[in-house]
Amino acid sequence: MKKQDINIETLKKLSMIHLTEDESNQTLDKLSDIMEMIDEIIEVKVTNIKPLSNPLDQTQPLRLDEATEKNQSEKYQTNAPKTKDGYYVVPQVVE
């Protein structure tokens, strides 16, 4: 994986992480090295092999659509940086 194949600006935007120009350059160098290591998987033949996402090949069990937890919103909001009247406060998003 060459450095020019990685668009660091797109990655920053997708992952919602701000990096300075210096940080971006340093990160790009490291990412390029790591992706080169990851590229070892290219040579592996995987024809007719199914992806394995759960190591025990489990399927998700179903349960009744019932509320199992009581409402503890006040308790949960004690961890929020800013709340008002039971709502989370964020910067204005609609002009």
Next chain:
Amino acid sequence: MHTLSIKKQIKGLRAKEFSASEITSHYLSRINEYNPKINAFITTHPDASLEIANGIEISKKSNPLLGIPIAHKDIFCTQEVRTTCGSKMLENFISPYDATIVEKISQAGAISLGKTNMDEFAMGSSNETSFYGCCLNPWDLSKVPGGSSGGSAAAVAARLTPIATATDNGGSIRQPAAFCGVTGLKPTYGRISRYGMIAFASSLDQAGFIAPSAEDIAYFLDVASGYDPKDSTSLNEKVDITTEEITNLPKNITIGLAESELTEHTDPRILQKLEDAIKVFTSIGIKVTTVTLPHSKFAIPTYYVVAPAEASSNLSRFDGIRFGYQTNQPKNINELYEKTRSEGFGSEVKRRILIGTYVLSAGYYDAYYVKAQKIRRLIANDYKEAFDKVDLILSPTAPNLPFSIGEKSDDPISMYHNDSYTVGANLAGLPGISFPVGFVDSLPVGAQLIGNHLSEKLLLQVTHAFQNKSDHHLAIPKEFEG
């Protein structure tokens, strides 16, 4: 008291040789004296620990774990005690609930001493990525304790706790156990509920234990295991091991020594210790043969697609709005997200989120993520074939000895290869145990046994049989003997 096994501590408590308050005070005073040297704990709560201990009355009918102290890795949510996950992002986070493993252990009567240090969000193999400073290896304070459960391993090695909870996503229980000269069990995927364990990569994460011996771990494994409706991947299987059964080594056990290209990159002195361990196994009637795992050389690159992909998704919850760190005076909502995450996460965490974002992004998803999931099946198939021939697979736990602080911190690829021997078990969901097999240059060396799904009982029996014939697991670093 800190030199006693958990079995002897239980016996001592029941015989009233010492009380729950006395054993708790003993460990708290050791933490007070020795923790400043190794930084194994991020948070302690001595008053709360003692208050619980003081209220304990032990009788012959009591749960065996009543009054036994334990430390929890700071990845497990605990009510009323902050849970940082080694990150600035959660510096002041107080969970509204206990993790299921914490709840079960607490209900069994064990006493929490505090929360142990770890790599930030469990991303690391050295503990150097902790926002709260690196934990140091009690065997040599210039060396790392391994990671990510370095605090748990170091605390056990220095006998600041008789046992600690830990988690293993790619080797995070086994590698620090090896580096610190203690025993660490990563159970089968799903054996212990992940509820309340802060998520890194959900298809790989597994809770387990670090303690001096396999016998110590056996006391806690059964209590912590089982189905939890709050974790749909948890297994409805009990461990079915009693601590009496641990002494019953089954007959006709065969261990397969894993032959792979990884051996070429392993310190030959570690391979020599493995040879010595094989002699012990054969002396107790265990047959040792060889097995091949053809795709093991692809385990690290496969892991570094799967784990960051899942991490990039899991860590998207840290948005600075509902809990955790928030940047100051953001101009708009995007700046709130971006600066919160930039300031709240350390560089390794950001790096892994970016890798995960890359391999999941349009145009690369099939080439990297789907392909890695297919290779994951090939790796799992290798183990399946090996377990047709042998009961357990033996290898070194890590390819190198504990390294110096800072030695690999600017070289992520070299750091990632520390987990070469361990990530395969996570990709295949298999249980694995690391146990001490000796010392090289006064630094501990660990060996790893991997078993088939749900074979924890056998892993503990075989390791216990080994530990009956060796004393490496009883060694305490000189500075911490007192």
